[in-house]
Amino acid sequence: MAKILAKRKLAPEIYFFEVAAPLVAAKAQPGHFVIVRADQTGERIPLTIVDYDREGGTIDLVVQRVGASTQELASLAVGDSFLDLLGPLGEPVEIEKIGTVVCVAGGLGVAPVYPKAKYLKEAGNEVINIVGARTAEMVIMKEEMSEVADEIYFSTDDGSLGHEGFVTEVLDSLLAEGKEVDEVIAVGPAIMMKGVAEVTAKYDVDTIVSLNPIMVDGTGMCGGCRVTVGEETKFACVEGPAFDGHLVDFDELMRRQGHYQSKEEKAEHKCKLEKEVE
Amino acid sequence: MAKRQVMDKQEPEERINNFAEVAQGFTEKEAVAEAQRCLQCDKSPCVDGCPVGVPIPDFIELITAKEFSEALATIKEKNAFPAICGRVCPQEEQCEAECVLGNKGEPVNIGALERFVADWELEKDSADKKEIETEADRAKVAVVGSGPAGLTAAADLAKLGYQVTLFEALSEAGGVLKYGIPEFRLPKAIVNKEIKELEELGVEIKLNTLIGATLSLDDLWEDGYEAVFVGVGAGLPYFLNLPGENLNGVYSANEFLTRVNLMKAYKFPEYRTPITLGNQVAVIGAGNVAMDSARTALRLGAEEVSIVYRRSRNEMPAREEEIENAEAEGVNFQLLRNPVKIIGNEEGWVKGLECVEMELGEEDSSGRPRPIPIEGSNFTIEVDTVIVAIGQGPNPLLSKKTPELETNDWHNIIVDEESYQTSIAGVFAGGDVIGGNATVIAAMGDGRGAAQAIDEYLQSK
Ligand SMILES: Cc1cc2nc3c(=O)[nH]c(=O)nc-3n(C[C@H](O)[C@H](O)[C@H](O)COP(=O)(O)OP(=O)(O)OC[C@H]3O[C@@H](n4cnc5c(N)ncnc54)[C@H](O)[C@@H]3O)c2cc1C
Ligand SMILES: Cc1cc2nc3c(=O)[nH]c(=O)nc-3n(C[C@H](O)[C@H](O)[C@H](O)COP(=O)(O)OP(=O)(O)OC[C@H]3O[C@@H](n4cnc5c(N)ncnc54)[C@H](O)[C@@H]3O)c2cc1C
Ligand code: SF4
C-alpha cells in the first residue's frame, strides 16, 4: 500500500500526488514509471515518476483523468492509499552533458518531461523547454518547467498562452532560425510526438520520445505494450518507454492505444450513470 | 476388478457459460471405492512416476480406512500443495502412467484421490488444524517469485526455521497458478488457502516487488538475507514473428490469460480491466496454455474457437484430459496447419489468418515428426482474434540487471544439477527459470530440492 501524502489540482482533470514509496524513491531515475492500482477491482495504470525524494522516501505522480481508471485514481484523497504500486519500471533515460537539449511537452507530457529537463539542466546542459496544451488553463507545472530551463516557450491551441498553435511549430521555427540543438526530447500524445519527429527529421536532430502504449504487468510478461521501433518489435515497459523518435511506428501505437476504446466507453457510461444515481 | 472411478464434470453446454470448476471432485464414497482398487504393490512403480515421490500406496491405504487427515499428512511429506497437484499434474504421464492397473487402461485415479484428501482438509475449519512446529529462528532467506517453485521453497525453509521473505512482482502471490491457469481448472480460492497456510508458517510475502528493479540482489544481501532462491518462472511470451502480429486483436496467451485470471476481466466492468474478444478466435499452439486460452475464449462468449497446430493430434503437448475437455466444449481443431500471416482490415484489426497445410516428415531433434509445409496449399481462415500460445521463455529482467548471474542462450539461469547453486554464491534457482519440465510438480520438486541445498549451504557457512 502506498499512502498519499499530498494532493493538488494542477488543471481541470489533472492532479498531483505525493506518495510514500521509499523503495521506489531510492531507485528512481528520470524516465522511470510505476504501475498503480486504486483498489481490488482496479486496473493496472502506468504513471511516470515525475520527481522523487530519496531521503523523504516519496515520489511525485501526476494523473490526468481520461477514463474510468484514472477517474478512480484522481478521486483518492490525502491519507488514502494506492492498493498496489510497483516500480521503478522501464529503462531510465541517460542524462549526460551533451550541449543544448530542447524538451517538448504536450498536455500531460509535461509530467514525464519535467524530471528529464531538471536532471539535464543539473548535468550542465542548456535546456530549452517548449510546453503546449489546449488552453492556458491546461498548462501544468509552469513554474517548475521555467525553473529548470534556460529558455521556455508556450503554445496553446487557442492562443491563450504563448504561440497560437502547436508545439511543433515553435520547435520548427527555433530550428529554422538556426539554433544549434543536440537533442530533442518529446513527450505527449502520440500524434504530437509523431509531429515532433517529423520536424526534427528535417533538421537531422536526434530525438527521443517516451511512448505510452497500453500496459498490463509492466515487467515484460504480457507483450501487450509492444511497439514497432525500426522494424523490430519491442516491449515498451522493459525496453522503453523511451525510444528513438525517428524509428517509432506512431500510427501503429495510436491504433493499439484504441484497442479497448469501445469497451471503456461503455464502462464509463455506466460509471457516470452510477454517479448520477448516487 | 472394479471400474475406475472418475470425477463428475459440469456438462459442456453448461460449463462454457461459467468460470466455475469443471471437474467436481470425488464424494467420500467414490474416493473410498477408488482407493480400494489399489493393489498396494510392493514395488509401487507409481511412486517412481511421481517427480517428488509421493508415497502413493500409503496414502491410498489410509483413504480406504477413512483416515483422511493422516492420508494428507502422508502426501505432504513429499508434496506441500496436493490440492493443486491433484488438479493440474499430468498424471497420465507421471504417477498413473506407471500404475500396474494401467496395463488395462484403468490406472488408479491417483490425482483425484490426492485432490479429495486435500479438499477434505481445506473445507474443514482451519482452527482445528494442528499447529505446525517450526524450529527456532534461523537465518534470513529471500525467495524471489511466488510460483509453485518459490511457494514450495518458502514453505520448506520456513518449516526448517528460517526467516523467509517471499518477493513477488505482481499484486498477488501464486505465479502461473494465479495468472495463467484459469479458475475453471484451478479455483483461485484453493491457491489462496495454500498461500494463507504459508503465511501461517511465518513466511512474509512482499507483493509488488520486482527484484532487479525495486530491490537488487545486492540490496538483499545488505538487508541481511544470507541466501536467495530465484523462482521467477518463464513469463516471457514468444511471438511468431509473422506479418500482422501487432494488429489489434492479437494477444499473447499471457496477456489474454492475465487479463482474465489475475485481473478478472470476465467480470468487467465490475473489475476495471477490459478484454476485447471477437466472435471467431484462433489460438495458435496446442499445449496446456493453448487449451486454457481456447476454453477461456469460449467462456467469454466467442462463437467459434479454433486451435491451429502445425503437427497432428498425437503430438499435441497438452494434457489429454484438457484436450478432451476442449473438444467436448466445442473447440475446433485445425491440425497440420501453420499460420504464415495475420491479415488486417483498414482499421488495423485482425480479419483473417493465412495458413499453410503441413505434412509430417522424419523425426526431428525433439523426437517428434518434423512438420513440412505443403507448397501452394495456402488458405485463409476468417478470424477476428488471434491468441499466440506457442510457448514462453524466462523473463530476462533479473539476469539482465544482475550480470554475474549466468544464463544460457535461452536466458535460463544455469545451476548445478544437484545443488541448484547458480554462478553467485548463496543464490539458488529452480522451476521454469532453469528450464526443464515446465510442470507445476517439477517446479515444486525444484523448490524442495533447493530448500534442502540452501539449508546445507547455510549450515556449513
Ligand atoms: C510509461 C507510461 C507512462 C505514463 N505516465 C502517465 C502519467 O504520468 N500521468 C497520466 O495521467 N497518464 C500517464 N500515462 C497514461 C495512463 O496510463 C493512461 O491514461 C491510463 O492508463 C488510462 O486509463 P483509463 O482507464 O483512465 O482510461 P481508458 O478509459 O482506459 O482510456 C482512455 C484513453 O486513454 C488511452 N489509454 C487507455 N489505457 C492506456 C494505457 N495503459 N496507457 C496509455 N493510454 C491508455 C485509450 O486509448 C483511451 O483513448 C502513462 C502511460 C505509460 C505507458
Ligand atoms: C496457462 C498455463 C497452463 C499450465 N497448465 C499446467 C498444467 O495443467 N499442469 C502443469 O503441471 N503445468 C502447467 N503449466 C506449467 C506450470 O504452470 C509452470 O511450469 C509452473 O508454474 C512453473 O513454476 P515456477 O514457480 O517456476 O514459475 P511461475 O509459476 O511462472 O512463477 C514465477 C513468479 O515469479 C514472479 N517473478 C518473475 N520475475 C520476478 C522478479 N524479478 N521479482 C519478483 N518476482 C518475479 C512472477 O510474477 C511469477 O509470479 C501451465 C502454464 C501455463 C502458463
Ligand atoms: S504429485 Fe502429481 S505426479 Fe505425484 S502423485 Fe500427486 S498427482 Fe501424481
Ligand code: SF4
Ligand atoms: S501401481 Fe497402482 S495399484 Fe500399484 S500401488 Fe501404485 S497406485 Fe496402487
Ligand code: FES
Ligand atoms: S506491459 Fe506487459 S510486457 Fe510490457
